[in-house]
Amino acid sequence: MQKNRKVFQGNFFEDFHLGQVIRHGTHRTVTDGDASVYLSLTGARHALHSSATLSALLGYPSKPFDDLLIFNIAFGKTVPDISLNAVANLGYADIRFVSPVFSGDTLHCESVILGLRENTNKKTGVVYVRSTCYNQHDCTVLSWIRWVMVHKKKETSHSTENYVPLFDSFVGTDQLIPTANIPSRDILDEWCENTCSTTVWDNFSVGDTIVHPSGMTIEEADHMQATRLYQNNARPHFDEELMKDTKFGKRLVYGGHVISICRALSYDGLENVISILAINSGTHVNPTTAGDTLYARTEVLDKWKIPSRSDVGALRLRLLGYKNSPTSSNNMSNQKIINRDVKSELVLDLDYTVLMPKKQN
Amino acid sequence: MQKNRKVFQGNFFEDFHLGQVIRHGTHRTVTDGDASVYLSLTGARHALHSSATLSALLGYPSKPFDDLLIFNIAFGKTVPDISLNAVANLGYADIRFVSPVFSGDTLHCESVILGLRENTNKKTGVVYVRSTCYNQHDCTVLSWIRWVMVHKKKETSHSTENYVPLFDSFVGTDQLIPTANIPSRDILDEWCENTCSTTVWDNFSVGDTIVHPSGMTIEEADHMQATRLYQNNARPHFDEELMKDTKFGKRLVYGGHVISICRALSYDGLENVISILAINSGTHVNPTTAGDTLYARTEVLDKWKIPSRSDVGALRLRLLGYKNSPTSSNNMSNQKIINRDVKSELVLDLDYTVLMPKKQN
Amino acid sequence: MQKNRKVFQGNFFEDFHLGQVIRHGTHRTVTDGDASVYLSLTGARHALHSSATLSALLGYPSKPFDDLLIFNIAFGKTVPDISLNAVANLGYADIRFVSPVFSGDTLHCESVILGLRENTNKKTGVVYVRSTCYNQHDCTVLSWIRWVMVHKKKETSHSTENYVPLFDSFVGTDQLIPTANIPSRDILDEWCENTCSTTVWDNFSVGDTIVHPSGMTIEEADHMQATRLYQNNARPHFDEELMKDTKFGKRLVYGGHVISICRALSYDGLENVISILAINSGTHVNPTTAGDTLYARTEVLDKWKIPSRSDVGALRLRLLGYKNSPTSSNNMSNQKIINRDVKSELVLDLDYTVLMPKKQN
Numbered sequence A, B, C: 001m002q003k004n005r006k007v008f009q010g011n012f013f014e015d016f017h018l019g020q021v022i023r024h025g026t027h028r029t030v031t032d033g034d035a036s037v038y039l040s041l042t043g044a045r046h047a048l049h050s051s052a053t054l055s056a057l058l059g060y061p062s063k064p065f066d067d068l069l070i071f072n073i074a075f076g077k078t079v080p081d082i083s084l085n086a087v088a089n090l091g092y093a094d095i096r097f098v099s100p101v102f103s104g105d106t107l108h109c110e111s112v113i114l115g116l117r118e119n120t121n122k123k124t125g126v127v128y129v130r131s132t133c134y135n136q137h138d139c140t141v142l143s144w145i146r147w148v149m150v151h152k153k154k155e156t157s158h159s160t161e162n163y164v165p166l167f168d169s170f171v172g173t174d175q176l177i178p179t180a181n182i183p184s185r186d187i188l189d190e191w192c193e194n195t196c197s198t199t200v201w202d203n204f205s206v207g208d209t210i211v212h213p214s215g216m217t218i219e220e221a222d223h224m225q226a227t228r229l230y231q232n233n234a235r236p237h238f239d240e241e242l243m244k245d246t247k248f249g250k251r252l253v254y255g256g257h258v259i260s261i262c263r264a265l266s267y268d269g270l271e272n273v274i275s276i277l278a279i280n281s282g283t284h285v286n287p288t289t290a291g292d293t294l295y296a297r298t299e300v301l302d303k304w305k306i307p308s309r310s311d312v313g314a315l316r317l318r319l320l321g322y323k324n325s326p327t328s329s330n331n332m333s334n335q336k337i338i339n340r341d342v343k344s345e346l347v348l349d350l351d352y353t354v355l356m357p358k359k360q361n
Helices: A032-042 A052-057 A067-082 A185-195 A220-229 A255-265 A334-339 B032-042 B052-057 B067-082 B185-195 B220-229 B255-265 B334-339 C032-042 C052-057 C067-082 C185-195 C220-229 C255-265 C334-339
Strands: A003-005 A021-023 A086-097 A106-118 A124-134 A140-151 A208-211 A275-283 A293-306 A309-323 A346-357 B003-005 B021-023 B086-097 B106-118 B124-134 B140-151 B208-211 B275-283 B293-305 B312-323 B346-357 C003-005 C021-023 C086-097 C106-118 C124-134 C140-151 C208-211 C275-283 C293-306 C309-323 C346-357
Touching: A032 A067, A032 A220, A032 A255, A032 B032, A032 C032, A032 C220, A052 A185, A067 A086, A067 A106, A067 A124, A067 A140, A067 A220, A067 A255, A067 A275, A086 A124, A106 A140, A185 A346, A220 A255, A220 B032, A220 B220, A220 C220, A255 A293, A255 A309, A255 A346, A293 A346, B032 B067, B032 B220, B032 B255, B032 C032, B052 B185, B067 B086, B067 B106, B067 B124, B067 B140, B067 B220, B067 B255, B067 B275, B086 B124, B106 B140, B185 B346, B220 B255, B220 C032, B220 C220, B255 B293, B255 B312, B255 B346, B293 B346, C032 C067, C032 C220, C032 C255, C052 C185, C067 C086, C067 C106, C067 C124, C067 C140, C067 C220, C067 C255, C067 C275, C086 C124, C106 C140, C185 C346, C220 C255, C255 C293, C255 C309, C255 C346, C293 C346
Parallel strands: A003 B208, A208 C003, B003 C208
Antiparallel strands: A021 A106, A086 A140, A086 A275, A106 A124, A124 A140, A208 A293, A275 A346, A293 A309, A309 A346, B021 B106, B086 B140, B086 B275, B106 B124, B124 B140, B208 B293, B275 B346, B293 B312, B312 B346, C021 C106, C086 C140, C086 C275, C106 C124, C124 C140, C208 C293, C275 C346, C293 C309, C309 C346
């Protein structure tokens, strides 16, 4: 009478339908412990998430979590239903950070299928999905769009639904929700003492480039621990037996960890970034695997005032992550690295918008 | 006048006596931070330990710790006195999870020697011990029996005490203490939304087999961090110099970490397990070392109603852990892996009892 | 109009001046999560930091952090300004642990330049600096002196300031601030039950040597996670590309992690150490890199009563850390290892003072 029970192994392309709503499992209470583990895995130094004294001055009831820690946890919730059978994560768009998250909050996520497009090879299709993360009060914490190439169950099946949604290329200033306040010049001074930098919104110009000097080598234990912290169970990150015969030859680093590492590296030169308001778009250009050393460079794409706010402004930034190619002055001039063809070394191209203090006037 | 002070290096076979009570050191206050580190090292997704909102619905004052995190911490306390000079951990029996543990609780442990048997080689003996873990209110948290092969100090010494205790092959339903309550159908629904599975106690049959699809490759940093988190100081897990000339050739993964990993892998297909009630018996069939990839399979051994409870039931499960031998459909059919000789790949054979929601009727 | 923004890459020798005060950035709120990560990276077992029940008995409002965790976090704050362009950390002196730190405290640091000495090679100079760490109430938590060899910007520049300060060889008993109290014999007994050792201050003699039996192999992920936890951004610990062409050939383990590991290893034989009162001096004799296995030995240098205290006393200890050379009885007699030339294997030589319970009489 032995019976093999069927285990849910994620949805295939045929399982998705336009307008379908999926409620994701594994609700998660986040704690200070998660912030500590995140810190030890990324080395993040952004001031708002490091000092409770400072976050209180900016009007928060307690120290808010790093936006990318919350993004990665929320993303992890969607993996079992959306991307367990993914060939590749093709891109992100319209990621909006709406409410801060504090220790003790419980997060849950929901997704809606926005678009479906079968590939001509009949083996795969692209799924466009908007996911939203809520806290225990059902307030939206963040929402994001991604599109993923997913395996079909059968070549012979075909989808009657074919719809490719269009997205804005960036989140407009009217959609940005800055939750930090810098109520006085004294508090701006205190902020700047924390960051040891007086380079604020006013000092940046469109076209500015920042070559971040540090590099970070990725270990298998590091990226797997990060990905498990996010309760993301996508197998290519964890199973060497599964991966050793693929074209990658080894486990892949979860893209969200690459974003977190590049963002931590970007601290030097962008010390006064308060928080992330939005991610406009993003691509993992090449895979990252253990042993790679990551470097980062930022370009200032745009510079916006925020409606009715004189204390803070927004910068639209392009964060480029490279592997095994130091951007610091150790091996080559900064100019060289910026100009030469580094396409094969590019692992991340992220267009995002940050909040930064502004000299009030 | 230089003097080498003697350092306590654990008990040898001759140091143990029948009925001897040993109070273990290093009392430990457990915190949310420990839960976060455990999560990052195992990827555990069981709902009760992930969401404080959900654990409140089931009647807990706050989010209880994962049973195996607590077991491993408690076990760690006993190592300096019981198994620092162990050749091998031979087996476990009668592990009972009695009270939930919450952030801020302080744990301490005590052991009593139940049995002693000298081996015919005169070099080692087997020690049978029951250990009990208490919280700061001296309430029992869990208790367990294990037997360990321990070195003798001298071949010429011999024990006059020889007693091998008998243990029940499993913990009976009258001894199980389910601390979770599912007071209504609404709360069952909320639970199932958290796990994305409606497969509850009623749906399982004795003889069912579940092949868990995921695999987890173990790194040295991962298992050492876990074992240090448990303050377990057994040297074979940490000292490469010590281990490189042994038959293993390298550090050994602590067996409790193997259990934690296999249990985390077993989430897929057993999403609605609430908590562990008991471990009936367990053996580490083969050693695990860094670089091994673990896979897991579960067999339903028995299915019990719990006296006077209609909301929850118990399942007796056999959790089998394999190394370097994918159980998923990637490389071979599930049936094949179940039937073929995998003895050399088997690392864990654990007989345990879990609590699961039951459709009330 | 593209412009490369200049990124602050730390001070060079010419940037320092005698009496200069530097306020360091990245204020940090420390939490229980940090303690858990520290535990998982070091395996620390000292009783005061492990049990909140016990720390309450000794008069603390809650469980104080491990002194070395706080030292390493405080040290990390000074790296961007003091030692980002360091050739080597030459030594420590006069480290005083003044106030305990509790979960939720926010730390910030300040340094003053005590001395400057240009090297004859014209390429580097030595900077002597006293750094102080404060909590959110501006109470001093700890202070320390270190001297660092730092690169000059140009060979042609030269400093007119040349001053080498003199330091006391140890922190005197009148400067030690024991924050623990053992108010009664009952509490001493409870303490000793926690440590499973009755060997207290009274039992040690000057000249005693303790060979700690355990060893710990260091992984890249372990030391990088520790160093990131401390928000220490010194590049040689993280960037394999940068380091592979240096004489070390690979990333270097941060010296503070070496101290933490050796101190954790020193638990066996020094179980009753309550806390660290001072570090008198310290040197990293040889570099440590991933793959090294560390062992530790302690010599009792001195034994002091503490003015007006009968419940506790101070021991001045020399902690020696070795790599790849077991000090346990596995491979060689303890005596052998103590006498033979182990200079090339010595990684740490630390002279420090600890607090230990004393039999009241």
